[in-house]
Amino acid sequence: xxxxxxxxxxxxxxxxxxxxxxxxxxxxxxxxxxxxxxxxxxxxxxxxxxxxxxxxxxxxxxxxxxxxxxxxxxxxxxxxxxxxxxxxxxxxxxxxxxxxxxxxxxxxxxxxxxxxxxxxxxxxxxxxxxxxxxxxxxxxxxxxxxxxxxxxxxxxxxxxxxxxxxxxxxxxxxxxxxxxxxxxxxxxxxxxxxxxxxxxxxxxxxxxxxxxxxxxxxxxxxxxxxxxxxxxxxxxxxxxxxxxxxxxxxxxxxxxxxxxxxxxxxxxxxxxxxxxxxxxxxxxxxxxxxxxxxxxxxxxxxxxxxxxxxxxxxxxxxxxxxxxxxxxxxxxxxxxxxxxxxxxxxxxxxxxxxxxxxxxxxxxxxxxxxxxxxxxxxxxxxxxxxxxxxxx
Numbered sequence: 001x002x003x004x005x006x007x008x009x010x011x012x013x014x015x016x017x018x019x020x021x022x023x024x025x026x027x028x029x030x031x032x033x034x035x036x037x038x039x040x041x042x043x044x045x046x047x048x049x050x051x052x053x054x055x056x057x058x059x060x061x062x063x064x065x066x067x068x069x070x071x072x073x074x075x076x077x078x079x080x081x082x083x084x085x086x087x088x089x090x091x092x093x094x095x096x097x098x099x100x101x102x103x104x105x106x107x108x109x110x111x112x113x114x115x116x117x118x119x120x121x122x123x124x125x126x127x128x129x130x131x132x133x134x135x136x137x138x139x140x141x142x143x144x145x146x147x148x149x150x151x152x153x154x155x156x157x158x159x160x161x162x163x164x165x166x167x168x169x170x171x172x173x174x175x176x177x178x179x180x181x182x183x184x185x186x187x188x189x190x191x192x193x194x195x196x197x198x199x200x201x202x203x204x205x206x207x208x209x210x211x212x213x214x215x216x217x218x219x220x221x222x223x224x225x226x227x228x229x230x231x232x233x234x235x236x237x238x239x240x241x242x243x244x245x246x247x248x249x250x251x252x253x254x255x256x257x258x259x260x261x262x263x264x265x266x267x268x269x270x271x272x273x274x275x276x277x278x279x280x281x282x283x284x285x286x287x288x289x290x291x292x293x294x295x296x297x298x299x300x301x302x303x304x305x306x307x308x309x310x311x312x313x314x315x316x317x318x319x320x321x322x323x324x325x326x327x328x329x330x331x332x333x334x335x336x337x338x339x340x341x342x343x344x345x346x347x348x349x350x351x352x353x354x355x356x357x358x359x360x361x362x363x364x365x366x367x368x369x370x371x372x373x374x375x376x377x378x379x380x381x382x383x384x385x386x387x388x389x390x391x392x
Contacts, residue, residue, distance in 0.1 A: 033109060033134035039081065047063035050072045051073045054081075055081070057083045060086045061086075062088050063089065065089050065115075068098065069101040069121070070089075070116065072100075073102045073104065074103045076105055077106065079106070080107065080109075082109070086111060087099055087100065087112070087113045088114045088115055089141070093142075095117035096117050097117040098116060099113040100120055106129075106131060106132075108132075109135050110136075112136070113136065113138055117142040119144050120144065128149075128150045129150070131151055131154070132153075133145070134156045135158065136159075139161050141163050144167060145160075145166070145167040153179065156182055159184045160186075160191070161185070161186045162188065167193065178192065180199070181202050185206045185212070186205075186208050188209045190210060192214070193213075193214045194217065195216045201225055202224060203223070205226045206225070206227045206230060207227075210231045211232045214236075215271060219248075220234075220248050221249040227254070229258065231258070231260070232258065232259065232263050233258050234262065235269075245270070247273040248271045249275040250277070251278060256284065257283050259284075260286040271292055274295050276297050278300065280301050281303070281305060282301070282303040285306055287306055289310040291311075291314045291323075293320075295327060296325055296326050300330045301333065303331070304333070304335065304336075307335055308358065309332070310341045312346065322347060323342070324346075324348055326351070328349075332353070333356050336360075344367045346367060347367055348365075349370075350370060351373055352371075352374065353374045354374075359379075360381045361379055366385055368386055
């Protein structure tokens with residue numbers, strides 16, 4: 001995967017991630033990931049078995065891709081502990097092959113699932129299911145987590161790597177939540193797809209992926225995390241159909257050294273709302289361009305990107321603009337283009353922003369409301385347009 005100009009983000013990551021709250025995900029499995037349970041039957045487990053009681057594996061499983069599943073869990077509240085072992089696909093790749101199929105409220109933990117089309121699968125007809133995935137490596141398949149039902153996933157301390165897509169649901173046939181905590185997504189073509197799902201990410205890392213996310217229908221919130229060294233940060237299209245990305249939200253997150261924010265075919269993000277709070281955006285190969293209805297951009301730093309932040313009205317027949325909101329307390333520093341550009345007729349309110357040393361304009365916002373306190377100097381094309389700025 002690509003990287004842009006080198007920049008040391010370790011200090012920034014440490015600063016932003018320190019003190020991240022340990023939050024219980026909404027609507028997900030309430031029991032502790034390390035809860036002691038009485039296991040039985042692990043030594044006798046074979047490929048194709050159905051698990052009805054708490055079970056801990058004592059050996060690896062090498063299971064054919066032609067089978068319906070490697071293992072199936074149907075016992076309510078069952079914990080399947082892989083015991084540090086691997087459930088591995090044998091035979092040719094098959095995007096429909098299932099590693100572990102979960103049909104009830106259950107947990108899978110402590111092991112590796114490798115090579116299956118769907119490493120963790122919640123099949124259709126399972127009802128409303130709460131699933132906990134803990135300390136799993138989901139490797140080298142089509143999908144790390146695949147949902148066909150209405151499912152709330154709580155995913156903690158997992159590694160999702162080398163898949164076509166890290167997490168997704170069946171299009172037009174599934175819904176639910178992906179709550180991700182302290183996990184790593186790497187070398188996936190796409191890490192996360194929000195399609196009639198909400199995604200809430202905390203203290204996690206996305207690196208060397210084709211793209212960290214696609215917000216097609218739903219909401220994505222990324223907190224105290226790192227998105228670095230990916231080909232693109234994400235995709236948010238203005239779908240001419242019925243799908244709408246309600247909001248993309250970053251809080252205390254590092255977005256650095258990515259080749260681009262969006263793919264060249266869809267270079268502008270178009271959610272209804274863009275929220276960024278206390279985040280560092282640095283050394284990315286493009287600027288962030290978004291066409292939105294509402295913005296809340298507060299306390300961020302845009303430093304040394306190919307361009308800074310460009311905002312426009314959201315067009316189209318489904319929930320068009322005009323652009324409104326708050327842009328407050330941000331720093332736009334040494335970007336190769338404009339620091340901040342708000343294209344007419346957008347009318348957000350700009351308050352206490354700082355723009356220094358940008359190659360384009362510092363703060364370009366001809367139709368914005370001036371909330372005062374904005375500072376700009378040493379910007380090559382001009383310091384401020386549409387608002388009043390002081391040099392200090």
